[in-house]
Amino acid sequence: MQDAYIVDAVRTPFGRRNGSFRGVHPQDLAAKPLLALEERVGFTGSEDPEDVIYGCVTPIGEQGMNIGRLAPMVAGWGDAIPGVQLNRMCGSGQQAINFATGQIRGGMHDILVAGGVEHMTRVPMASDSAVDRLTFADPANVSETYFDHYDELTSQGEGAERIAEQWGLSRDDVDQIAVDSQSRWGRAADAGKYDEQVVPVEVAVDGETRVVTEDEHPRPATDVETLGTLPLAFREEGEGVIHPGNASGIVDGAAATLVASGDACEEYGWEPKARIVDTHVVGVDPTTMLTGPIPATKEILDRNGLDIDDIDRFEVNEAFASVIGAWLAETGADWEQTNVWGGAIAHGHPLGATGAALLGKLPYQLEDCGGRYGLCTMCIGFGQGIATLVERV
Secondary structure, three states, X not given: OOOEEEEEEEEOOOEEOOOOOOOXXXXXXXXXXXXXXXXXXXXXXXXXXXXXXXXXXXXXXXXXXXHHHHHHHHXXXXXXXXXXXXXXXXXXXXXXXXXXXXXXXXXXXXXXXXXXXXXXXXXXXXXXXXXXXXXXXXXXXXXXXXXXXXOOOOOHHHHHHHHHHHOXXXXXXXHHHHHHXXXXXHHHHHOOOXXXXXXXXXXXXXXXXXXXXXXXXXXXXXXXXHHOOOOOOOOOOXXXXXXXXXXXXXXXXXXXXXXXXXXXHHHHOOOOOEEEEEEEEEEOOOOOOOOOHHHHHHHHHHHOOOOHHHOOEEEEOOOEHHHHHHHHHHHOOOHHHEOXXXXXXXXXXXXXXXXXXXXXHHHHHXXXXXOOEEEEEEEEOOXXXXXXXXXXX
């Protein structure tokens, strides 16, 4: 079995909802990281990639018709480069890289581009649901037979609330996680930590040309006192802890990673950033829904003979702060080694792209700290978890 390597990883800035990317078609947004990879790495987009694998959670409307195929066409890579779109909900971008890893390790491909896109302004979350209310939690979205096996259909927000209850997380606990995410993003951005990974995007906004260079959603000056004034999002006041300030931001963005075999790296003279050691996916209870990172982390470490202390950097998607609190409590991971440049509460969570963006952070972070191993894990709707283990080269 041959190794799979991350040669380079890039993403667009994440634009706030109705922000700078509101006039950008999702296919054009999806093409931006492809063009950036081509320019940075020096391959020929119309010849070298053997496939493009893109995650997209709401593949409907402007994001429909297999945006994984359309993105390289819009990028000008011609018609010889195939592409596929996949949906593992919030884990889609990470799953795209994991699938690419398996294809390369199995010897079927040598050069793949994997990532994802989500334009949550132009194609709102849950636009592909069976009802007009833009929600996944409506019973009309599932077969009646579903309820032969499960008592209820919950929202992710309600799942996050149940996690907070189960792990005894107070509002101050989750709000402090949110504050840390915001302040960490601010310090990282000020120090230029994102400069290499985030590529500028030129857009036209209200008739004026603008170059977007950094994420639009973060509020690095956020404090616990301010968050304490925000109304709850999913429960009545006094009965929960989740509000917009300690949940992931709704944003627009795209991310892509060049994954290649050792032979390809040698042939093209590429110096990879990291080796992908292993990938994993699990299923968990679909009512609390968001606990998947806990077993995904434990199982991928166990099968590679590693302990939590062997990992130098973690990226755990901040879908909700309670997910992070529960994961920290169950795994024993160090918060100071987790989401060190801020997470989705700060920079946002463009559903299909986030996994590629988070996993793409790890090689940069490992280089920055001189560490060896990094682990990325995400919670996923309807009760799944995904994990990827990488080693700095």
